[in-house]
Amino acid sequence: MATVAHEHAVPTQTHAEVTRDVIATLGKPSRGYVLMFVGAVILFLIGLATFVALVKQGLGLAGYNPPVMWSVYITTFVFWVGIGHAGTLISAILYLFRSPWRTAVYRATEAMTVFAIMTAGLFPIIHIGRQWVFYWLLPYPNQRLLWPNFKSPLMWDVFAIGTYLTVSTTFLVVGLVPDIAAVRDKVSGWRKRLYGLLALGWTGSDRQWRHYSRGYLYLAALATPLVLSVHSVVSWDFAVSIVPGWHGTIFAPYFVAGAIYSGIGMVFTLLIPLRKVLKLEHMIQEHHFDNLAKLTLLTGSILAYAYAMEYFVAWYSGVSWEQTTFYLRAFGPMWWAGWTMIICNAFVSQLLWFKRIRTNVTALFIISIFINIGMWFERFVIIVSSLRNDFDPYAWGQLTPTWADWGVLAGSFGWFLMYFLLFARTFPIIAIQEIKEMIPMPRKRPGGSH
Amino acid sequence: MANPVPGVLGSFVHIDAATDAIRALKAKGYADLTVYTAAPNHEVEEAMEHPVSPVRLFTLIGGLTGCAAGFAMTFWMSNDWPILVGGKPIASIPPYVVIAFELMILLGALSTVAGMIILPLLRPTRGYMYDPRFSDDQVGIFVPCGADRAAEVQAVMTRAGSVEVRHETG
Numbered sequence: 001m002a003t004v005a006h007e008h009a010v011p012t013q014t015h016a017e018v019t020r021d022v023i024a025t026l027g028k029p030s031r032g033y034v035l036m037f038v039g040a041v042i043l044f045l046i047g048l049a050t051f052v053a054l055v056k057q058g059l060g061l062a063g064y065n066p067p068v069m070w071s072v073y074i075t076t077f078v079f080w081v082g083i084g085h086a087g088t089l090i091s092a093i094l095y096l097f098r099s100p101w102r103t104a105v106y107r108a109t110e111a112m113t114v115f116a117i118m119t120a121g122l123f124p125i126i127h128i129g130r131q132w133v134f135y136w137l138l139p140y141p142n143q144r145l146l147w148p149n150f151k152s153p154l155m156w157d158v159f160a161i162g163t164y165l166t167v168s169t170t171f172l173v174v175g176l177v178p179d180i181a182a183v184r185d186k187v188s189g190w191r192k193r194l195y196g197l198l199a200l201g202w203t204g205s206d207r208q209w210r211h212y213s214r215g216y217l218y219l220a221a222l223a224t225p226l227v228l229s230v231h232s233v234v235s236w237d238f239a240v241s242i243v244p245g246w247h248g249t250i251f252a253p254y255f256v257a258g259a260i261y262s263g264i265g266m267v268f269t270l271l272i273p274l275r276k277v278l279k280l281e282h283m284i285q286e287h288h289f290d291n292l293a294k295l296t297l298l299t300g301s302i303l304a305y306a307y308a309m310e311y312f313v314a315w316y317s318g319v320s321w322e323q324t325t326f327y328l329r330a331f332g333p334m335w336w337a338g339w340t341m342i343i344c345n346a347f348v349s350q351l352l353w354f355k356r357i358r359t360n361v362t363a364l365f366i367i368s369i370f371i372n373i374g375m376w377f378e379r380f381v382i383i384v385s386s387l388r389n390d391f392d393p394y395a396w397g398q399l400t401p402t403w404a405d406w407g408v409l410a411g412s413f414g415w416f417l418m419y420f421l422l423f424a425r426t427f428p429i430i431a432i433q434e435i436k437e438m439i440p441m442p443r444k445r446p447g448g449s450h
Numbered sequence: 451m452a453n454p455v456p457g458v459l460g461s462f463v464h465i466d467a468a469t470d471a472i473r474a475l476k477a478k479g480y481a482d483l484t485v486y487t488a489a490p491n492h493e494v495e496e497a498m499e500h501p502v503s504p505v506r507l508f509t510l511i512g513g514l515t516g517c518a519a520g521f522a523m524t525f526w527m528s529n530d531w532p533i534l535v536g537g538k539p540i541a542s543i544p545p546y547v548v549i550a551f552e553l554m555i556l557l558g559a560l561s562t563v564a565g566m567i568i569l570p571l572l573r574p575t576r577g578y579m580y581d582p583r584f585s586d587d588q589v590g591i592f593v594p595c596g597a598d599r600a601a602e603v604q605a606v607m608t609r610a611g612s613v614e615v616r617h618e619t620g
Contacts, residue, residue, distance in 0.1 A: 015488060015587035139527060147527035151545045159552040166557045174563060182488065185582030200567075203580050205496050206485040209569045213490045214503035215566035219559055222509070226555045233548060422494075436489040441465035441589070444611050 013282075015436050022179075022428045022435075023186050025278040029425060032277035040417035049412005051126065052406055057185040061404035067397050068387045070127075072405035073379075076412055077123035078379040079262065080116045081161065081234055082255075085227055086263020087113025089295075092223035095216075101291050103434040104148050107179075108274070108424070109267050110172045115419040116266070117165045119412050124157070135215060153236045160233040162418060167226055171219050177202050178212075179428040208449045225448070238382065245329070245386035248313065254306040258378060261299035261345065264292050267373025272365045274424060281428055286359045293358035296371070300349025303378075307346055321391055329385050333398065337381050344374020410447040456533040459579035460607035460615045465493055467611030468589040472497040477592060484575055484592040486584035494589070497547045505565040512561025515555045520550030581619050588613075 013021065056059055063071060087109035094102040125134045137158045139148050148155050181202035184195035202208065235255035236423075238246035248254075268289070275284040314326040329338040348370045357363045384399050423429070456497070462468035475483060485494050521543075528541035533588070586589040591612075593603045597619055604615045 019488075019586045115536075133542060139523065147531045149533055150524040150528065150549055151533075151542070156545070156548040159549050163552040163556040166556060167596065170559055170563055178489075182585040186586045203575065203578075204486045204488055204489070204585055205495060205570070205575055206483075206500065207573055207575075209487065209507050210495070210500050211492045211503045211566050211569040215505040215509075215562050218506060218509040218562045220563070222513075222559045223554050226552075229548075229555075233552075404491075422470065433489040437491075442463055443466045443493070444464040445466055 007449060009312065013435075013439065015439060015441070018432055018435050018439070019182055019186065021280070021283060022430045022432050025429055026183065026187075026425065026427075027279065030148070030277050030279075032430055033421065033425065036273070037418070037421045040414045040421060043410050044418050045411075045414070047408050047414055050407030050411060054126065054404060054408070059127075060279045061188060061402060062408075063399055063401040063405055065399055067390050067395055068384055068399040070383050070387060071399050072401050072409060073123045073127040073381050075379040076374065076409050077120050077127070077254075078234055078383075079376045080120035080123070080255070080412065080416070081164075081232060082167065082259035082262045082375065083116040083266045084113040084120070084263065085231060085259035088223050088227035089110075089190075089260050089263070090267075091133070091205025092220040092227065093170065094222045096224060099291075100438055101288055103438060104157050104288050105267065105271060105292070105429055106434070107172075107175065107431045108271055108429050109263075110168070110175065111420060111423045111427075111429070112166070112263075112266060112270060113168045114172050115416050115423070116263075117161065118419065119416045121161060121165060122349055122412070122415070124154075153233065153240045156233045157424035158236060160230045164226060164230045167219075167223055171223055174212075174216060174219060175431060176427055176432075178204060178433040179431060180181070182432050183428060187394050228256055229242065229258070231255045236309075238386075243244075243335050243390065244319070244325040245310075245382065248310065250306055250309055250313070254310075254379070257299045257302035257306065258345075258375060261296060261303055261349070262371060262375035264299070265294060265368045265375065268296075269366050269372060270420065272368070274429070279428065280430065286361065289361060289364055290355070292323060293352045293364060296367075297349055297358075299350040300345060300352070300371075304346035306347070307342060324385055325389050328389050329381060332385070334381065334385050334388075337377050338385065340373055340378040344370045348374065398401055403420045453576040454579070454618050455594050456596055456600075457579060457592055457617055458593045458600050458603040458607065458617050459581065460604075460612040461581060461583060462589040462591070462611065463480060463587070463613050464611055465491065465589060468591060469493050469497040471591055471607050471610035471612065474610055475591070475603065478602070478606065480593050480595070480603065482594055484578055484594075486580065486590035486592070488587065490586050491589075503569065504564060505569060508565030508568075509562045512564075513558030515561075516557030517550045517554035520553035520558070521546055523553075524549050531554050579616065 005345060019275065063074070087106075090102050091106040091113070094106070125131050128134060137155070148158075148375040152154075177198075177200055180195050181199040184192055184199045185193060232252035232255065235251040239248055239251035241247060272289075275281055311326050312320040317323075328334070332338075348367055351357050351367060353362075357367070385444065388398060389396055460471060462471065472483060472485060476497075485498060486495055491603070493502050523617045526544040532540045534540070576592070579592050581588070581590055591607065595603055600617050604617065
């Protein structure tokens with residue numbers, strides 16, 4: 001276990017060493033990387049085969065059973081949208097707060113955001129059954145002279161997720177341009193031509209930096225309310241309805257905190273092995289993980305409060321349907337899912353009060369797996385346990401997920417990891433220019449730096 | 451390949467040497483300097499004395515356009531295809547705030563990026579001398595000038611502490 005030194009938040013390398021070390025990650029892939037990538041491709045192919053079967057034979061293959069007509073696919077959609085949120089928190093919100101430690105991890109988390117939303121976006125399309133007409137969700141002039149219903153939260157989702165994907169991709173690409181130029185200036189042959197094209201003529205001139213720095217600040221300022229709005233909108237898919245267990249005013253902040261919690265969990269799961277296979281231990285250090293763990297503790301504690309408040313409100317409301325739903329979550333047929341969610345999220349996160357755990361990467365990796373499982377189950381519990389016990393006990397039903405549910409879920413991890421790993425080998429996974437901004441340049445006269 | 455612009459390119463390892471050179475060149479009337487750095491640098495910004503970037507105007511106009519477009523689209527489409535639900539308005543503001551908000555962010559962000567691309571192009575730098583070390587660990591200063599003034603610029607840069615000075619005759 002390494003000891004943390006917060007005073008070392010400013011990197012100790014020189015500018016040339018930063019360029020060299022980050023560009024070294026773009027060289028020949030290690031055995032560990034190849035194994036991870038092959039695993040991701042296998043998972044993706046499982047998902048693809050399942051999806052082809054769904055298209056050929058229809059949604060009957062999945063475990064939909066009235067009244068549970070939203071199940072694993074919508075659960076997984078909300079899960080992946082949530083994963084994206086940690087990336088924007090770290091890249092945009094912590095940028096506005098001028099947190100220096102974010103520089104080592106923000107590029108990886110921002111890439112995670114983009115690929116997580118790309119993954120999430122697949123699920124509503126898979127879920128609608130007739131995937132080939134998904135474009136009916138978009139407001140476009142059509143022969144039937146009709147328009148979408150903008151009062152529906154599902155339409156809000158289309159705009160929120162579409163905007164989030166576009167803006168987070170833009171944010172990632174804009175941040176990459178100066179770093180791609182740094183790679184262009186270090187490589188040769190076809191790679192120089194390719195990175196030269198992608199660098200869009202970037203030279204790092206004072207005029208470019210002047211507009212870039214100001215524009216990046218505004219992009220961060222726009223991304224900050226966006227990230228808070230997106231999971232609020234996703235939560236309203238549920239909260240705007242009258243289904244017991246969904247109809248709560250706490251849902252928006254509850255979902256946003258959960259999203260950030262799950263996203264940081266995924267950051268640990270991805271970065272702990274990745275920094276090893278890319279040999280970046282000296283750049284992504286224990287104190288970065290310590291700070292991420294503190295954010296996990298904060299958001300995990302907000303979740304614990306939200307869970308407690310849901311039960312309190314159900315009891316205090318005196319509404320029998322609410323009370324029954326929450327009683328069944330803890331003691332009904334799905335008790336195992338309800339307790340998985342509470343233990344993995346509300347209890348496991350409390351281990352992070354201990355500095356010895358926050359600075360032990362093995363412990364953090366294990367905790368992150370619990371977070372991933374717990375947060376997937378949180379959405380599963382909210383969606384399925386509310387739908388299966390609606391107002392009329394006569395209509396109650398049960399969900400039995402099938403191989404078609406699990407196949408697509410596994411495929412989503414493969415799809416996500418495949419893109420993330422390709423990105424990590426193709427583009428600088430650590431933001432070269434932001435790290436350099438933190439390192440004072442040499443001076444001919446001692447002292448007097450800004 | 452653009453035709454090279456005649457001028458002098460100085461490379462600096464020390465940031466204070468580079469800012470000394472910028473101030474000395476400005477004092478001698480060379481206002482059209484281009485300074486290359488690997489990362490944004492406050493000392494260079496101060497020495498260059500640039501006004502605040504107008505990119506914020508792009509953000510403002512884009513954001514307002516997005517917000518207006520969001521409300522206009524939802525109101526128009528609701529009335530064009532009315533969904534009549536007993537006693538409820540065909541178009542109502544609260545649900546449309548979500549669409550207007552998301553479009554405000556979307557167009558605000560995209561127009562900001564457009565500003566970041568368009569504004570530097572207003573002062574083209576094609577053909578200006580450049581060195582790959584400027585994206586690594588050195589600061590570069592390029593002064594476009596004819597052969598008659600090259601010697602003076604070279605002297606200023608060398609005196610300030612340049613580690614290398616090159617001259618392009620065009």
